[in-house]
Amino acid sequence: MxxxxxxxxxxxxxxxxxxxxxxxxxxxTEGETALYTALYGGRFALQSADRAAQDIGYPGAPxxxxxxxxxxxxxxxxxxxxxxxxxxxxxxxxxxxxxxxxxxxxxxxxxxxxxxxxxxxxxxxxxxxxxxxxxxxxxxxxxxxxxxxxxxxxxxxxxxxxPDLPDRVDPATLAAPGVDLADYDPRVIGQPHRFGDYKVGEKIDHVDGVTIEEAEHMMATRLYQNTAKVHFNQHTEGEGRFGRRLVYGGHIISLARGLSYNGLAPAMWIAAINAGGHTAPCFAGDTVYAWSEILETADLDGPLGALRIRTVACKNGNAAEFPYMGDDGKYARGVVLDLDYWALIAK
The missing domain is CATH 3.10.129.10 (Hotdog Thioesterase)
Structure with missing residues (x-):
């Protein structure tokens, strides 16, 4: 051959x-933006509406x-x-x-x-x-x-x-966009909360759950041109360890991010990834829930502050009911994602 x-x-x-x-x-393209919304249901105003983005200084929705x-x-x-x-x-x-x-x-x-x-x-x-x-x-x-x-x-x-990788990105190095919040409207954003309303140690149950459909996670891998066999090829994965395709871990990240709107709607900018792990596999038919914890806050120069957030996604059970770690020091059963990141929010 x-x-x-x-x-x-x-x-x-x-x-x-x-x-x-x-x-x-x-x-x-704009078509990909619409398809991304169809896959994950995110409602963050900055990415959803040109008008909301233009009100704070963007040329349009990023x-x-x-x-x-x-x-x-x-x-x-x-x-x-x-x-x-x-x-x-x-x-x-x-x-x-x-x-x-x-x-x-x-x-x-x-x-x-x-x-x-x-x-x-x-x-x-x-x-x-x-x-x-x-x-x-x-x-x-x-x-x-x-x-x-x-x-x-x-x-x-x-x-x-x-490699010796840092456990967090220094907030002083975050790239904060130049925005003007004079016309910032909390009613458009979906929640009135601002930087000072979130406290270290606070936990937010995002309440909702979303079930992964076979067609959706396959469409997502194709949308991103992600051809990894473990996600893409049932013929080979049918003979593998799990007997079926794994859902792309990034699919879980975006599902958890979409869920986090309920409680973190004003945190519209992802600024950095500190750490993250896909702690267990997900498959079509699993239902994903998420909760978040505020790990740290950083008062940046300008109109935005930074929240260091840990978002934990779990499958097939309300996230708030899950212990984060088991008694053996390992992730509790059902935890599928542990993501530590910086998000920016209006002061």
């Missing part, structure tokens, strides 16, 4: 310092921050995680510029860590991925680590390199 197709990289194909230029830049993340992430999959077992975590992510319909996104990644797993069959690959717009300006910069299959289990293990 012809050797022109791309089988994806296996663990032994990666090297420290390796630069990966990901193919197929993507122009973001693309949802997590949609930007998913598109950039999807660019990286053929080179980084096509042969993944699981995406394990995120750190040091920063959203640096708004993206608008008509902008074109491209991505590159640098390998910053490698460590073979004890089973000798897989290894963990750490990458720093960067998304840029058509002007070459960085809109998103983040690190992630993913478990990748080995092509040859007898291949020698590389010298382990595990």
């Amino acid at each position: 012809s050797g022109k197709t791309n089988p994806g990289n296996f663990f032994e194909d990666f090297e420290i310092g390796q630069e990966l230029v990901h193919a197929t830049p993507r122009t973001v 693309i949802d921050d997590w949609l930007v993340f998913h598109i950039v992430f999807g660019k990286t999959v053929p080179d980084v995680s096509l042969n993944a077992v699981a995406n394990l975590g995120y750190a040091q992510g920063r959203f640096l510029l708004p993206v608008y319909p008509g902008d074109t996104l491209s991505a590159t990644s640098t390998v910053i860590g490698l460590k073979e797993n004890s089973n000798g069959k897989t290894g963990t690959v750490y990458v720093n991925s960067v998304g840029r717009n058509q002007e070459g300006r960085i809109v998103l910069d983040y690190c992630r680590w993913v478990m990748i299959r080995k092509r040859d289990e007898s291949a020698p293990a590389p010298e382990p390199v595990v």
